[in-house]
Amino acid sequence: IGILGWEIKRRTEETQREISTMHEALRSRDRALNELQSAIFLSSIFVRDFLLDRRSFPLSQRQQLLDYRSSISRHLEELEKTVGPKEAHLLRDLKSEIETYWKTLNPVFNENSSERQSLGLAFLRTQVLPRRQAVFSLANEIRAFNEADFQREQERLRLNQQAFRRSLLRLIGGALGLGLMVACISVFRLAQLERRTTEQRTRTERAAHELRRL
Numbered sequence: 001i002g003i004l005g006w007e008i009k010r011r012t013e014e015t016q017r018e019i020s021t022m023h024e025a026l027r028s029r030d031r032a033l034n035e036l037q038s039a040i041f042l043s044s045i046f047v048r049d050f051l052l053d054r055r056s057f058p059l060s061q062r063q064q065l066l067d068y069r070s071s072i073s074r075h076l077e078e079l080e081k082t083v084g085p086k087e088a089h090l091l092r093d094l095k096s097e098i099e100t101y102w103k104t105l106n107p108v109f110n111e112n113s114s115e116r117q118s119l120g121l122a123f124l125r126t127q128v129l130p131r132r133q134a135v136f137s138l139a140n141e142i143r144a145f146n147e148a149d150f151q152r153e154q155e156r157l158r159l160n161q162q163a164f165r166r167s168l169l170r171l172i173g174g175a176l177g178l179g180l181m182v183a184c185i186s187v188f189r190l191a192q193l194e195r196r197t198t199e200q201r202t203r204t205e206r207a208a209h210e211l212r213r214l
Helices: 002-052 059-082 088-104 113-117 121-213
Strands: none
Touching: 002 059, 002 088, 002 121, 059 088, 088 121
């Protein structure tokens, strides 16, 4: 019984650790994806504002765009540490699409002010926004894959727990059956011993009675 109790405790703690690890990995990936999408969105807002008012492009705004780019790179590194092999191709596609997105923004960083100011809203509609949407779509695809994978892992753990409970019930049933068999054998042996004792006592009394008759 003590061994069974220890095994139940061990398996329960192991399952809880796996669930906790899965939850933490999912939260970490979601956080990185959310921050990445936010940085992409804000960078596109900066570009839109520039295209609406192209009289100047302050150094502070240029630096802000570069900061967003650095932030996105950090979040990609975080994702690389947590995604599994099944998601690796999606992450590669995401990195490629983000790189293309930044290349699309190169004209905004152009030192030639006349070329930079020649950009119009058509540039935003035909270049920036489609690239931004492509990044968002891939990020959402990774998120959906993560959630589906999380559900599969939860189902796997649930099935493992069910299998463990069935094995445990069989083990308990076997232990109870063994205990019942030992009890029955013990009762049978005691009954045999009692019968032999009774027979021996009867023989002893009969012999004593015969001796008295002599």
